[in-house]
Amino acid sequence: xxxxxxxxxxxxxxxxxxxxxxxxxxxxxxxxxxxxxxxxxxxxxxxxxxxxxxxxxxxxxxxxxxxxxxxxxxxxxxxxxxxxxxxxxxxxxxxxxxxxxxxxxxxxxxxxxxxxxxxxxxxxxxxxxxxxxxxxxxxxxxxxxxxxxxxxxxxxxxxxxxxxxxxxxxxxxxxxxxxxxxxxxxxxxxxxxxxxxxxxxxxxxxxxxxxxxxxxxxxxxxxxxxxxxxxxxxxxxxxxxxxxxxxxxxxxxxxxxxxxxxxxxxxxxxxxxxxxxxxxxxxxxxxxxxxxxxxxxxxxxxxxxxxxxxxxxxxxxxxxxxxxxxxxx
Amino acid sequence: xxxxxxxxxxxxxxxxxxxxxxxxxxxxxxxxxxxxxxxxxxxxxxxxxxxxxxxxxxxxxxxxxxxxxxxxxxxxxxxxxxxxxxxxxxxxxxxxxxxxxxxxxxxxxxxxxxxxxxxxxxxxxxxxxxxxxxxxxxxxxxxxxxxxxxxxxxxxxxxxxxxxxxxxxxxxxxxxxxxxxxxxxxxxxxxxxxxxxxxxxxxxxxxxxxxxxxxxxxxxxxxxxxxxxxxxxxxxxxxxxxxxxxxxxxxxxxxxxxxxxxxxxxxxxxx
Numbered sequence: 001x002x003x004x005x006x007x008x009x010x011x012x013x014x015x016x017x018x019x020x021x022x023x024x025x026x027x028x029x030x031x032x033x034x035x036x037x038x039x040x041x042x043x044x045x046x047x048x049x050x051x052x053x054x055x056x057x058x059x060x061x062x063x064x065x066x067x068x069x070x071x072x073x074x075x076x077x078x079x080x081x082x083x084x085x086x087x088x089x090x091x092x093x094x095x096x097x098x099x100x101x102x103x104x105x106x107x108x109x110x111x112x113x114x115x116x117x118x119x120x121x122x123x124x125x126x127x128x129x130x131x132x133x134x135x136x137x138x139x140x141x142x143x144x145x146x147x148x149x150x151x152x153x154x155x156x157x158x159x160x161x162x163x164x165x166x167x168x169x170x171x172x173x174x175x176x177x178x179x180x181x182x183x184x185x186x187x188x189x190x191x192x193x194x195x196x197x198x199x200x201x202x203x204x205x206x207x208x209x210x211x212x213x214x215x216x217x218x219x220x221x222x223x224x225x226x227x228x229x230x231x232x233x234x235x236x237x238x239x240x241x242x243x244x245x246x247x248x249x250x251x252x253x254x255x256x257x258x259x260x261x262x263x264x265x266x267x268x269x270x271x272x273x274x275x276x277x278x279x280x281x282x283x284x285x286x287x288x289x290x291x292x293x294x295x296x297x298x299x300x301x302x303x304x305x306x307x308x309x310x311x312x313x314x315x316x317x318x319x320x321x322x323x324x325x326x327x328x329x
Numbered sequence: 330x331x332x333x334x335x336x337x338x339x340x341x342x343x344x345x346x347x348x349x350x351x352x353x354x355x356x357x358x359x360x361x362x363x364x365x366x367x368x369x370x371x372x373x374x375x376x377x378x379x380x381x382x383x384x385x386x387x388x389x390x391x392x393x394x395x396x397x398x399x400x401x402x403x404x405x406x407x408x409x410x411x412x413x414x415x416x417x418x419x420x421x422x423x424x425x426x427x428x429x430x431x432x433x434x435x436x437x438x439x440x441x442x443x444x445x446x447x448x449x450x451x452x453x454x455x456x457x458x459x460x461x462x463x464x465x466x467x468x469x470x471x472x473x474x475x476x477x478x479x480x481x482x483x484x485x486x487x488x489x490x491x492x493x494x495x496x497x498x499x500x501x502x503x504x505x506x507x508x509x510x511x512x513x514x515x516x517x518x519x520x521x522x523x524x525x526x527x528x529x530x531x532x533x534x535x536x537x538x539x540x541x542x543x544x545x546x547x548x549x550x551x552x553x554x555x556x557x558x559x560x561x562x563x564x565x566x567x568x569x570x571x572x573x574x575x576x577x578x579x580x581x582x583x584x585x586x587x588x589x590x591x592x593x594x595x596x597x598x599x600x
Contacts, residue, residue, distance in 0.1 A: 043503045044422035048430070051415035051478060058471050059437055062448025069451060080454065126344070134337035140345045142586050146352055149578035149589070151532035153550045154571040157557055158355045161564055169354060169371050176370075201351070209590055262441040265534040269554065287443045290450070291539045298447060305444035312439040320435065 069302035076296060084299075091303040098300075100277050100285060107192055108261070108281040111199070116256040118200045120249070123207025128241065130208070131215045141212070148205035156269035159198040160185065163270075188278035191271045195279050199266055203259075207252055214248030215241065247326050254319040258312050268292070282308050352575075359383065359568035366564050382565035383573075390570050393552035396462065397531050400548055401577075403466035404530035405523045408473040412522060413515070416481025417507050421493060431482070434475040445471060446539040453540060460544030468536040473526035484518040485511060521588040524581055531577055549574045 070091050072084035095101060130141045147155060162169050163184035171181050184194040218241065226236050264287045267273060273280035273288055280288070282304055290301035346353075358366065359382045360375035418424040419431070449468050450459070458464035488511065496506050512519070537551045547555070553574060556567050582589060 040422055040503075041425055044418040044424040047414040047418035047422060047503070047507070048424050050411045051418075051430075051474070054411050054474060055433065055437070058467060059440075059445075062445055062452060063440070064448075065451040066444055066448040069447060079451070082455070129337075129341070129344075132337060134334065134341060136338050137341060140341045142582065142590075143345050144348055145582060145586075145589060146349060146578070149528060149582055150352070150575050151534070151550055151578070153532075153534050153553050154355070154575050155351065157553060157567060157571060158351045160557075161358060161568070162351060162354055167367055167371065172370050201348075204348070258439050262443070264441075264443050269534070269557075283441055283443055286441075286447075287535070290443070290447050291542075298451070302444075302447055305441060305447060308441050309439075309444060312441065313436065316436060316439045320432075 066302045066305060069298050070300075070306050072299060074299045079296075079298060087299065091299045092307075095300050095303045095307070100280060103277045104280045104282050104285045104304075107277075107279060108283075110192060111196055111263075111267075111279075111281050112257055112260040114196050115199045115203060115260050116253055118196075119203035119207045119256060120211075120253055122200070122204050123252075124211050124245075124249075126204070126208045127211040127215055128237065130212060141208070144208055145205045147202055152202070152265040153269055155202060156198065156266045159194075159201075160270050163194050185271050186275060188275050191275060191279040195267045195270050198270060199260070199263065202266065203256060206259075207256065210252050211245065211248060214245050214252075217248075218244050247322075250322055251319065254315055254322070257315055258319070261308060261312055261315075282311075355568050355571055355575075359565055359572050361565050363563055363565055366562075379565075382563070382567075382569035385563065385566035386569040386573060389566075390549065390552045390556075390573070393547050393549045394573065396546040397548040397550070397574075399462060400465050400469060401527040401530045403462070404469045404473060405526045407466060407470040408477050408526040409519060409522060411470075411474055412477030412481050413512065413519065414507065415478045416485050416515075416518075417511055419478070419482040420485035421488065421506075421511060422503065431479065434478055437471075437475040442472070442535045446535050449536070450539055458540075460541050462544075462546055465533075465536060465541050465548065466530070468540055469530035469533050470526065472529045472533070473522070476525060477522040480522055481515065481518050484515055488514055517588065517591075520585065521591050524585055524588050528578065528581065531574075 071087060071089075072078075073087040073090070074084045078084035126144065130137050161167075163171075165171060165181060165183045165186060168184070170184070175181060182190055184190050222240050222244075223236055226240060231239065262283055263281070264283045267279055267281060267284045268287060271279045272292065273284040286301045286304040286308065288301075289297045289304065357372070357375050360378040360380070361372060361382075362377065362379045363381065365372060419427045424430070445468070449464070453459045453464050492510060492514070493506055496510055501509070531548075532550065533548070534550045534554070537548045538554065541547055541551065549570070553567065553570050556563075556570060
């Protein structure tokens with residue numbers, strides 16, 4: 001079983017260039033860097049040039065502007081005129097000292113961890129279920145992709161209406177069973193729960209597809225051998241499926257974490273982070289400061305954004321490190 | 330092996346129905362009469378369907394559907410034009426520093442959209458690009474370009490070297506090899522990249538709500554959002570717009586399902 005990401009592309013093509021004799025790559029390399037080779041490098045650079053220009057203009061420059069925003073005191077006037085005062089790390093200090101910081105950090109942790117654990121558990125259960133290949137399993141599995149393909153505004157507004165206090169279908173069902181009306185989106189105790197439920201629903205397809213692909217890489221003979229040895233379904237899952245799926249699981253969870261960390265739309269459309277700060281995550285906080293109120297406050301918003309990048313990169317590096325160690329083994 | 334037990338199919342149908350319930354509910358609400366929406370026990374079935382919601386949606390949201398189409402196709406064009414040659418440079422021409430570039434593209438995918446939105450906003454304010462369709466095409470394409478390059482590079486690395494070699498011996502230059510051999514062979518990758526570039530641009534809310542808040546031409550996601558703000562009594566019209574906005578996803582799932590699955594897995598698992 002080989003599990004690599006597209007990030008391994010560079011390495012894969014390097015070994016391809018070294019030819020079929022991995023024992024002696026250096027001479028081959030040298031030849032490639034000869035005169036025709038260097039001409040080819042210029043050609044390669046030419047083909048990559050649009051991407052390089054693109055990355056500089058539309059990635060590096062916005063990120064640099066964002067860093068610049070976070071280190072200055074940008075008022076609305078200074079924003080348009082471009083003459084802000086240098087603030088150093090004052091914006092960061094302000095963010096850390098803010099009353100919202102603790103809440104946002106805790107909510108971010110709850111939102112991401114609870115979301116991905118449920119997405120993963122449900123996704124895995126469904127992947128194992130669909131892996132048994134019953135009639136219609138292909139069609140049904142495809143239908144499971146729908147939530148992932150819908151525009152987020154569509155899913156989020158549908159969930160808002162379903163969770164509506166007076167007219168929502170969910171409260172209607174709860175009340176039919178004798179429960180009390182729950183103010184899902186408007187009470188501080190349940191707003192975060194409500195957006196987590198919607199977000200779990202959104203993430204199940206991604207987990208299902210990746211874990212299903214992982215399951216298909218486990219050789220079927222293993223299961224046959226285990227069945228002959230008398231292992232039951234439960235034993236087969238815990239002794240074969242789960243351990244062999246570990247690399248894929250780790251990637252799924254880490255990517256899920258990085259994606260969930262960035263989520264703004266679902267929360268913003270359903271609760272705008274409220275009531276108060278009840279469902280405020282770091283990403284939503286950043287959005288709220290910059291674009292959510294009549295008074296845009298870009299500098300703290302940029303500081304929160306940069307904080308998010310740091311967290312995402314830390315987990316991103318763990319992800320890459322893990323992949324590299326599996327490729328070696 | 331016990332064959333294909335029917336109970337699994339039954340369970341599968343039940344689970345799928347449960348999963349797709351919100352989608353059903355969107356359609357159900359979109360067909361409900363505005364007066365019935367405020368009842369505390371909602372209608373489970375559109376027993377008396379009305380198309381008022383769709384009429385309202387189409388009369389008010391048609392321009393934003395058109396804008397979203399333009400932005401979606403613009404994003405496809407920009408993404409493919411940048412990603413395909415870069416994938417060729419990485420995988421076939423073995424660009425030096427390719428590993429570093431791959432790494433940067435992976436990192437780029439981890440950057441939160443809200444951060445990019447602020448950076449773009451700060452730049453667009455000065456360049457007078459706020460509230461323009463062009464500005465939104467560029468911003469939306471940033472979601473798809475790193476993905477596109479990595480997907481192309483992965484696929485193109487698997488193209489048999491003999492194919493490229495033979496063409497080179499016949500005297501074909503790099504550009505000719507790219508346009509006449511590599512691109513036709515990579516047709517499926519192009520479809521996957523185009524599909525995702527379109528869907529991401531079509532679904533984008535963050536860039537639309539920050540870079541195009543006061544534009545003359547707003548995309549459909551923003552249309553729905555403003556609808557919710559202005560119009561909280563007409564949820565049938567809101568859900569009708571949402572249902573219309575879901576059409577591209579539904580169509581693509583039917584006609585291009587395997588490209589969708591290929592794209593989802595490309596980010597994480599490759600065999």
